[in-house]
Amino acid sequence: MNARVFVGEQQVDAWPIGNRLESYGDGLFETMRVHRGEVPWWGSHWHRLANGASRLGITLPGEALVRQAAASMFEGAGDGVLKLLVGRGGVGRGYAPTSAAAPLTMLSRHALPGAVESVSAHWCRTRWSIQPALAGLKHCNRLEQVLARGECEEAGTDEGLMLDTDGNVVSATAANVFVLRHGRWWTPSVARCGVAGVCRIHLIGLLQAAETDLSPAQVEGAEAVFLCNAVRGILPIARLEARAWSVHPAIAQARRLLADQHPGFLADATSMDCVTPTPQ
Amino acid sequence: MNARVFVGEQQVDAWPIGNRLESYGDGLFETMRVHRGEVPWWGSHWHRLANGASRLGITLPGEALVRQAAASMFEGAGDGVLKLLVGRGGVGRGYAPTSAAAPLTMLSRHALPGAVESVSAHWCRTRWSIQPALAGLKHCNRLEQVLARGECEEAGTDEGLMLDTDGNVVSATAANVFVLRHGRWWTPSVARCGVAGVCRIHLIGLLQAAETDLSPAQVEGAEAVFLCNAVRGILPIARLEARAWSVHPAIAQARRLLADQHPGFLADATSMDCVTPTPQ
Numbered sequence: 001m002n003a004r005v006f007v008g009e010q011q012v013d014a015w016p017i018g019n020r021l022e023s024y025g026d027g028l029f030e031t032m033r034v035h036r037g038e039v040p041w042w043g044s045h046w047h048r049l050a051n052g053a054s055r056l057g058i059t060l061p062g063e064a065l066v067r068q069a070a071a072s073m074f075e076g077a078g079d080g081v082l083k084l085l086v087g088r089g090g091v092g093r094g095y096a097p098t099s100a101a102a103p104l105t106m107l108s109r110h111a112l113p114g115a116v117e118s119v120s121a122h123w124c125r126t127r128w129s130i131q132p133a134l135a136g137l138k139h140c141n142r143l144e145q146v147l148a149r150g151e152c153e154e155a156g157t158d159e160g161l162m163l164d165t166d167g168n169v170v171s172a173t174a175a176n177v178f179v180l181r182h183g184r185w186w187t188p189s190v191a192r193c194g195v196a197g198v199c200r201i202h203l204i205g206l207l208q209a210a211e212t213d214l215s216p217a218q219v220e221g222a223e224a225v226f227l228c229n230a231v232r233g234i235l236p237i238a239r240l241e242a243r244a245w246s247v248h249p250a251i252a253q254a255r256r257l258l259a260d261q262h263p264g265f266l267a268d269a270t271s272m273d274c275v276t277p278t279p280q
Numbered sequence: 281m282n283a284r285v286f287v288g289e290q291q292v293d294a295w296p297i298g299n300r301l302e303s304y305g306d307g308l309f310e311t312m313r314v315h316r317g318e319v320p321w322w323g324s325h326w327h328r329l330a331n332g333a334s335r336l337g338i339t340l341p342g343e344a345l346v347r348q349a350a351a352s353m354f355e356g357a358g359d360g361v362l363k364l365l366v367g368r369g370g371v372g373r374g375y376a377p378t379s380a381a382a383p384l385t386m387l388s389r390h391a392l393p394g395a396v397e398s399v400s401a402h403w404c405r406t407r408w409s410i411q412p413a414l415a416g417l418k419h420c421n422r423l424e425q426v427l428a429r430g431e432c433e434e435a436g437t438d439e440g441l442m443l444d445t446d447g448n449v450v451s452a453t454a455a456n457v458f459v460l461r462h463g464r465w466w467t468p469s470v471a472r473c474g475v476a477g478v479c480r481i482h483l484i485g486l487l488q489a490a491e492t493d494l495s496p497a498q499v500e501g502a503e504a505v506f507l508c509n510a511v512r513g514i515l516p517i518a519r520l521e522a523r524a525w526s527v528h529p530a531i532a533q534a535r536r537l538l539a540d541q542h543p544g545f546l547a548d549a550t551s552m553d554c555v556t557p558t559p560q
Contacts, residue, residue, distance in 0.1 A: 133406055
């Protein structure tokens with residue numbers, strides 16, 4: 001794996017054994033789309049990371065150090081995925097958080113996933129637990145998503161939609177969800193569980209979408225449904241259990257709006273236009 | 281830190297960067313009391329670990345390998361704490377669990393915490409989320425406990441009692457809880473959240489304790505309250521917010537029963553007898 005690892009400002013070959021990321025998932029991460037060597041949504045990602053660090057009491061590495069390391073990994077202006085992982089410093093036994101120790105930072109470069117026109121999905125058995133203290137954060141306690149993603153592998157679907165333990169729809173395992181109902185876009189709140197996706201927040205603005213509670217029946221009854229994240233942009237759902245959708249013109253329009261904000265998604269929006277002409 | 285690290289059967293200096301313990305807390309751990317080079321409750325710890333691995337679909341390392349490594353770390357028949365951490369193998373991006381990759385294993389040796397007669401506690405703001413899919417397991421998604429433990433540091437208490445998001449008492453941050461009410465011992469269920477402590481399960485048998493829902497008021501109104509874990513045995517609560525208890529004879533008796541099962545706890549039980557004579 002193409003990665004750079006730091007303890008504080010010091011680049012190292014490996015983190016110390018017994019660190020708190022390994023022990024407790026005591027950290028946060030960001031997964032960013034890199035376009036021609038740049039991260040167009042850098043500000044949004046860093047803002048979410050800083051908010052998470054503040055809520056968990058984790059010291060962040062300096063933004064300049066991280067940006068410099070990221071830039072050096074994409075010299076030559078490549079496209080790809082940049083993952084940034086930050087963990088609370090300190091090693092040893094015991095939950096007590098160590099505020100003074102230097103944070104652990106990893107940056108890794110990955111290939112872009114292949115573009116797809118649409119995805120299939122199913123309803124996961126594994127649910128989001130309700131935890132306002134962690135809701136919205138992209139933290140490293142992800143066993144629920146690991147279990148839910150395992151169900152997708154079993155079911156042979158591209159993604160899985162997850163409910164919370166109260167039965168409300170929250171998100172896919174690695175993407176937020178938007179539904180078109182009565183001509184308007186809606187997405188679940190992330191105040192009690194779920195991840196406040198960077199693509200989600202941009203799309204709420206672009207689509208004038210509103211937050212609402214959604215039941216599985218309301219999703220299945222929607223005029224259109226798509227998933228989104230900051231790496232893949234908008235992924236229309238073509239099939240959810242027995243329900244099938246053809247790609248709705250409103251999704252093609254949403255993709256064009258997104259491409260205006262983030263040039264990495266331009267190709268996807270163009271390819272969608274080719275297969276789904278929009279009405280005048 | 282005195283530690284040994286393996287990928288599968290292979291001892292290594294460090295785990296690969298981007299592993300799933302760091303990324304997602306995708307693993308399990310056990311914390312065991314070592315007495316004269318032995319782990320008297322080894323069978324109970326391995327049983328819980330195997331149950332967790334089965335539920336999460338994580339491949340375990342061979343028990344013989346782990347026991348041999350553990351024994352070599354306590355040559356000379358020392359006392360101490362043995363932590364065993366097992367993570368799902370595989371590196372890279374994406375939640376999809378990798379069943380084929382060799383598991384990550386770490387064993388580390390730590391000093392015993394100092395013996396104490398009793399502890400102070402407070403009510404934590406951070407709550408356990410309700411998640412039956414993970415309840416009972418000693419998994420590595422521990423941000424809730426990290427946040428709750430941070431509250432103890434702020435409050436200046438030895439431990440903190442945590443409720444679930446429905447308001448039921450569950451446990452301390454790193455210990456189970458037992459309360460004496462109407463002459464009988466009770467402890468919360470761990471079917472919806474919490475850790476199925478190894479000391480807890482031994483004590484349920486020894487004390488003929490029963491599981492029940494407990495409110496904060498019921499705990500504060502109890503005749504006696506203690507915390508327990510497999511490293512420290514029984515820790516009487518002497519103070520919980522404004523409520524104070526002197527050590528109850530039933531706690532001294534519970535400590536003696538525990539010492540009969542696990543010789544590591546003999547000294548603690550004896551010292552308690554000295555300060556709290558039990559009635560004939």
